[in-house]
Amino acid sequence: MAKPNINRYLRQSLDHIFQNNKKWVSSKKQTDASFFDKLSAGQSPDYLYIGCSDSRVPANEIMGLEAGEVFVHRNIANLVPNVDLNVMSVINYAVRHLKVKHIIVCGHYNCGGVKAALTPADLGLLNPWLRNIRDVYRLHEKELDAIPEEHARYNRLIELNVMESCRNIIKTAAVQQSYQENQYPIVHGWVFDLGDGLLKDLKVDFEAELANVQKIYCLSPGSNSEH
Numbered sequence: 014m015a016k017p018n019i020n021r022y023l024r025q026s027l028d029h030i031f032q033n034n035k036k037w038v039s040s041k042k043q044t045d046a047s048f049f050d051k052l053s054a055g056q057s058p059d060y061l062y063i064g065c066s067d068s069r070v071p072a073n074e075i076m077g078l079e080a081g082e083v084f085v086h087r088n089i090a091n092l093v094p095n096v097d098l099n100v101m102s103v104i105n106y107a108v109r110h111l112k113v114k115h116i117i118v119c120g121h122y123n124c125g126g127v128k129a130a131l132t133p134a135d136l137g138l139l140n141p142w143l144r145n146i147r148d149v150y151r152l153h154e155k156e157l158d159a160i161p162e163e164h165a166r167y168n169r170l171i172e173l174n175v176m177e178s179c180r181n182i183i184k185t186a187a188v189q190q191s192y193q194e195n196q197y198p199i200v201h202g203w204v205f206d207l208g209d210g211l212l213k214d215l216k217v218d219f220e221a222e223l224a225n226v227q228k229i230y231c232l233s234p235g236s237n238s239e240h
């Protein structure tokens with residue numbers, strides 16, 4: 014009978030996770046006896062990380078950061094749509110309450126979400142979500158179409174999609190007003206390479222992007238923008 018075997022397998026896989034959790038707790042206590050007292054006391058992370066939900070890109074692990082050091086939001090293809098209450102709430106809370114100093118958008122090569130957006134297919138509920146990536150393609154159509162090799166074009170769209178998410182973050186009132194008052198947060202665009210594990214900094218010129226965005230999207234009266 015196949016069914017009981019499958020059930021046993023599922024139970025075993027969850028047991029494994031609880032065992033891992035206990036090992037993790039004891040290793041943390043060994044290194045720092047007050048580790049969980051500190052975690053319970055509150056959080057004050059310097060970073061907000063917005064990345065892809067892809068299981069191969071674990072935020073804390075690739076940055077070598079501990080629990081409590083980074084506020085994390087993940088969704089398919091690290092998008093920051095203007096009307097998405099989830100990501101907008103995360104940005105608002107991280108900037109206005111946690112007062113993070115850096116916001117990082119981290120995409121990754123071989124992103125299935127970006128690949129799907131390049132595929133001519135009806136993907137149901139994913140259509141409106143992935144439409145944001147098709148819009149990025151349309152904005153950079155000339156540059157992308159000039160890249161003859163398909164994989165290189167796909168990689169470049171992944172980078173441009175990260176840049177677009179950075180701009181969408183810079184368009185928020187929370188970021189513009191906090192930067193005007195405090196000179197932070199700074200927004201960064203990175204891409205994680207699954208092939209070698211390295212993070213690539215796309216070197217977003219935050220000041221220049223902010224000035225550019227504020228020509229049209231200024232939500233911070235009295236800022237340096239002339240418009």
Ligand SMILES: [Zn+2]
Pocket residue numbers: 065066067089090091121123124125126127
């Ligand atoms: Zn992805």
